[in-house]
Amino acid sequence: MSVPTLPNLRHLRALSLTARHSSVNRAAAEICLSQPAVTQAITKLEAELGTFLFERTSSGMFVSDFGTIIINRVDRALEILGKAIVAASGGSPDSPPRDPLRHITTAQLRALMAFKDCGSFESAANALSISLLSMQRTVAALERVVGAKLLLRSGRVLLPSAAGEILARGAKLAAREIEVGTEELENLRGYKTGRIVIGSMPLARVDLVPHAVTSLLRSFPDISVRITEGPYASLIAALRSGDSDMVVGALRNTETYKDIEERLLFDDALSVVVRSAHPLCRYESLSLADTIGYPWVVPPTGTPTRDIFHKAFRSRALMEPKRLVEVSSSVSLRAFLVESDRIAFVSRRQLHYEEHQGLVKVLPIDLPEAHRPIGVMLRRDWKPSAAQSDLLTLLNAPKGAADSHSQVISPVAVRRTRTGTSLAQG
Template structure:
């Protein structure tokens, strides 16, 4: 199968490699994973050929990992552990609905074909499009999905006239499958980095404040130093980006941080504390009033409010309530920086924003800050980055994090 992850190595080779790395010789490894010694030796040699580097130093006393081998072993352990965690979570939630999942079976037998078929069907929701994605016939894809479901011993898919969707168990397996595939991909990137070439892929989730200057500045620094990297920047609500983070579709989120106890799976690193100001278009009528004494004077003005549930919305509401008044009624809500700017520039609406979000517009004189006292303690937000707590950053992500910290420090 020519699958959607062309850089992935076969899982049976990774299992053979991991067993030899753990036990130090082919004989013991073959006993543990129930293969012949020639099969284990062949799998390890093929893996070395595929990766283009020696993973072991072979001596009469056994096999010792090389520097490259240590690197691959660490990523292989993490990838295989994700598959074991998937099985454990599925088994604990199956509640005996279709019998007991055979312990260790899923993690030990699942193949890269199955993982890629799972990712494809989840992405497209139809077997025809999924088969095209992984470059197999639809009957072949269907067989692979049924084999995967039999191996899991629980229902992973719900098929209907509208297509195929994943069950809760299927979603659990999908999340861990993506994490496992990401670990395998990063192993290749780390090997390339060892050879002096930093390449690879990085997906950055940019929240409203960071998309204006922080992320673009850090990306520019990163690519100047490492032009072979491929970086994608996506925006969206925190909930969307957070889901992507948990599935390894997003490597890091940059913007206003949420409370630590709301995200036990994420590690937070604050970069700075930001506060908000009232921003309007140049020549807005409110600017003719001169210096205002309180936000109370702006309660009846038309506003663009941040989306409910965001740190910006919380800061907006706290700022007005600190003045002893209720926040203005919701008329327009938006989180997209470009939409907020367009609404401000084309109307007499106002918004409570960080000046960092509209730095260029303020410098150009097309937006202005309204001279009104805003209770700074009530509008402060932690701006920083979030990434998976149990993850180990790739070389590409490490380079970006260095650039991001430098950009934040220079702001």
């Protein structure tokens, strides 16, 4: 497993302070290093990035255009880390210590990130190519500096504590900021490279995300795009830690994450769908009551579509169908629909190809309340790169969003903010 790369923290702080004061000497005094050490740190970073970050003059060090890009990201990374350290140590964000980063090392943060991702000291040590003893000592040293237990034993297993989760997440977000900064430097040089990771729920990965990504790659042909799938909770966890850049799909109605904002793309209507040879296809007029005697295939409990399923029957004072098969996979849902007489609430966008091929049909049942908001979920303080911004714009105008079964409501309107855990996708 690859552990996120995070440059030497002292070097990053030396860079940031030199930019702030336009002086190596003042930066050195503030960070408690010698002037040659700060100069060497900046020179090393410039060599790694392949560009000069400052214009050296007799009156001081002045940030270049390339330097402005990376220093903005470095400052964001250091701010994220500082807040995470304060939160992990149980301190108050309103009165943080003077220099929370002073005694933290990159090696310590990488050890914690590796443990969080790998799940054990042994696997984390292998990922970092260090000894098990060194791994254990490094994490123990970080705990002493932070003043909090970062790992707790649960039975025979060690798990990150709440403080460990906070600090590991902050370290990964900081590492991602630096990575995006290097991508922006490449873009300024004329190389449209980088990577975007998109967490996608069932509807979004049928056409919404593929159409937007295909359009993006016309402008950024060399960018790396990865689309990940999984339960809602795991997709949001990846977003919060910087492992993904956005999540696209059905928005939730609960406020469970303070650091996540939801942006509405469009409102998607759900239909009652069956296979084309289903007995109910013989009728030109139907109500929801006519479906009760048939088996259904439904998404997991707690998903927006499952909630709509229950409300539709209850609001009409109807007994809910009893013979249910619960699936979390779009592939399984399609299989049950096409190969049996089961019925489903589903978006026609999600079964566009099956409907076009005549495999499924939409029953003539009027359900005006059966719709769900589709949107994109982002980290609240996220600053997107140029490619990420373009992708958001493309998601705002999804192909077919204004067709007969999907009504566009508002271009990227902020829906709500949330904190906590949630349930599966749907």
